Amino acid sequence: MLPKPQEWDQFYAKFKAKSGLDLHLYKATQLQRRIVSMMEQRGAKSLEEFWAGLLAEKDGVVWFQDRLAINVSELFRNPEKYAEMESTILPNLLKQNKNLKIWSAGCSYGAEAHSIAAILCEKFPGNHRIIGTDIDQAALTQARAGEFSDADMKAVPKQYQKYFGRAAKGIVATPQLKKYLQFKTGNLLADRFESSFDLICCRNVVIYFTESAKSELYAKFLAALRPGGVLFVGSTERIFESEKLGYTQALPFFYQKPIEETKTWRNAS
Ligand SMILES: C[S@@+](CC[C@H](N)C(=O)[O-])C[C@H]1O[C@@H](n2cnc3c(N)ncnc32)[C@H](O)[C@@H]1O
Known part of the structure; x- marks a missing residue:
């Protein structure tokens, strides 16, 4: 019963x-x-x-x-969004700040964080920091080890495949990526957040939350972004009250904290 x-x-x-x-x-x-x-x-x-x-x-x-926790993930999940991140979002963020502080919130076993690390390492090397947080301890252990399966590799663009080598255990991220990455326990529904993030990625996590928990989280993310910073959400997700909360939409699935009320990165150059 x-x-x-x-x-x-x-x-x-x-x-x-x-x-x-x-x-x-x-x-x-x-x-x-x-x-x-x-x-x-x-x-x-x-x-x-x-x-x-x-x-x-x-x-x-x-x-x-x-x-x-449902911790399904993969490297370069929705590769077309990573292509936009590489061509538009990261270059614009780098105009404002040369060393980026990035948060993969609800990072699971680290696929999202490792994907961004590969783009930064290849295209925009610098003293960037990518912090991955999750409540799932087993997933965090895997993220710290940088271990992936063959299935995780299916969307990895050719130019980034060299950052994921084959080992006895499966696929392992190369040490070049690890220097950008830090993984730790974090509960999005209770913690106080760090601030001054250039980019927060929170994808395929809030789908499990109630509507009010979701709105509260999006408001907390806005406070955690620096002006001009961007929130990247999942490909089935939308922030319905984004303008009311204080975001502008930079591109579909990318929401920006305004630099000033009327100036966004699209017209900031
Ligand atoms: C489906 S995975 C998403 C992984 C990755 N962001 C992606 O899109 O591929 C959802 C993750 O959210 C995490 N999660 C669920 N509730 C959470 C919470 N309150 N705080 C932090 N992470 C949470 C789960 O542990 C799980 O690893």
Whole structure:
């Protein structure tokens, strides 16, 4: 039998106390379906029994949190958007700031961060920093190791393939990329954010969040960008109230924090 609303509330409260993650901020239907499927796998008859089982294991709660997340990704996901980033977004950002501070928010196993590192390394070398954050510890471990599978490689443009070498474990990013990259734990729904980012990439993450959590996050991203900085969202995502929040649209799926009220990078040169 499916858990009752009150049982979900109790489970969410216990998990939040342990992990800091508020599951009320995720879309309920999808999330609860995933949790029920985990309960079934483990033979737990109630949320209470499921929680007790997680607590009884050394890394049970981390195991659960890692499985909550859908961390599908790939290098150069939507390659046409990376082409626009290379031809338009990065050159414009570099006119304002020669060393870029970039954030891959909800980075999963680091494919997005490594893709941007490859573009910077090849076309715009400098003292850039790319920070990747996620709540999924197993994904972060993989991101730090720079390990990918053959499937991750399918959209990598030819000129960037040299940054991903073949090793016994599969595909491994070359050390040239690693110098730009840093991966750490970060909860987008609770943390205070760093500031002065030139570029924030948050793609295919907010699809799991409630509408109000999404709006709050987009407002926090705006505050975390420096004037002129850009937010890059996923190819099925749109910020409906972008102007009301204070963004201008630089290109489809790229939103900019205005430099001044009337001056954007398109007419800034
Ligand atoms: C589908 S992946 C997206 C990966 C990459 N951005 C891309 O587009 O290929 C979604 C990621 O969001 C992460 N995530 C979910 N909730 C999060 C939260 N509250 N804070 C940070 N990351 C979160 C998941 O762990 C997962 O790795």
